[in-house]
Amino acid sequence: MGGNSLLARVGAYYHDVGKTKRPYFFIENQMGIVNPHDKTSPTLSTLIITAHVRDGVEMAKEHGIPERIIEFIREHHGNTLVSYFFTRATGGDSATEYAEQDFRYEGPRPTSKETAIVMLADSVEAAVRSMGTLPAGRIESVVKKIVRDKLNDHQLDKCDLTLGDLDVISEVFTSVLSGIFHPRIEYPEEKPVVEAKAGTETQNGSRSNSLKKKRPGIRRSARRA
Numbered sequence: 001m002g003g004n005s006l007l008a009r010v011g012a013y014y015h016d017v018g019k020t021k022r023p024y025f026f027i028e029n030q031m032g033i034v035n036p037h038d039k040t041s042p043t044l045s046t047l048i049i050t051a052h053v054r055d056g057v058e059m060a061k062e063h064g065i066p067e068r069i070i071e072f073i074r075e076h077h078g079n080t081l082v083s084y085f086f087t088r089a090t091g092g093d094s095a096t097e098y099a100e101q102d103f104r105y106e107g108p109r110p111t112s113k114e115t116a117i118v119m120l121a122d123s124v125e126a127a128v129r130s131m132g133t134l135p136a137g138r139i140e141s142v143v144k145k146i147v148r149d150k151l152n153d154h155q156l157d158k159c160d161l162t163l164g165d166l167d168v169i170s171e172v173f174t175s176v177l178s179g180i181f182h183p184r185i186e187y188p189e190e191k192p193v194v195e196a197k198a199g200t201e202t203q204n205g206s207r208s209n210s211l212k213k214k215r216p217g218i219r220r221s222a223r224r225a
Contacts, residue, residue: 001165003113011072012118014065018056018073022048042089043102046082050105053077075115076122078155079107109158116159120147120169128177136178143173 019026025036025048037045056073086103110116124143128134131142147170150156161169 001113001161001168003117007068008114008117011069011114012121014056014060014069015072015076015118015122016052016056017059018052018054021052021055021059025049026052037085042085043098046085046103049082049085050077053105071112072115072118075108075110076119077105078109078119078150079104080150080153080155109155111158113159113161113165116156116161117169119155120150121173123150124173124177128181132181134181136174139177139181140170140174143170143177 024033025045027035040048053074053076057070060070060073081100082103082105086098086100089098089103110119124146127142127146128139131138134142147166151166156166
């Protein structure tokens with residue numbers, strides 16, 4: 001599709017660098033701790049979450065990261081809705097005092113194939129990972145839905161990806177994610193083997209001879225002829 005794969009790879013390395021400023025507000029860093037968003041209002045949580053883009057841009061500029069890479073930090077969420085906290089604030093009720101715009105990232109939307117692909121990759125990986133192990137068919141459905149939602153939300157209007165490109169991207173994402181999150185065989189736990197003690201009965205009722213005492217051997221010195 002004519003994109004720069006090396007540029008996309010490097011941009012992907014840096015796109016979430018802003019999360020390092022407040023790491024414990026992001027679910028991937030909350031192993032074994034209480035989620036601070038449980039005690040935070042949805043509006044404040046949205047401000048904290050969306051701030052990682054601005055924080056990342058500032059950090060990148062401070063450390064001399066090239067502008068072409070900073071574009072990945074700035075654009076990888078576009079102006080998408082932080083739907084989790086919007087739903088939590090409104091309770092799913094559209095007639096509410098909360099404005100949807102207050103729960104969106106600042107943008108801008110992706111302006112290149114590379115930043116758009118990183119946006120899509122970031123979204124589908126997070127969604128599939130949150131669902132645990134899934135069959136390949138279910139992963140494909142999730143990937144296609146997220147790509148379709150981004151398209152319908154006009155997040156891809158400023159990049160030059162075609163519908164054919166999006167089909168290829170969906171197929172590749174599905175293949176890669178199916179290899180990571182596919183169901184695995186759960187092997188039965190092996191039971192430890194318990195040795196029968198001397199003088200005890202085995203399962204068939206016979207006496208165990210496994211630990212019978214042996215008579216000490218008598219050593220004899222060899223005689224010369």
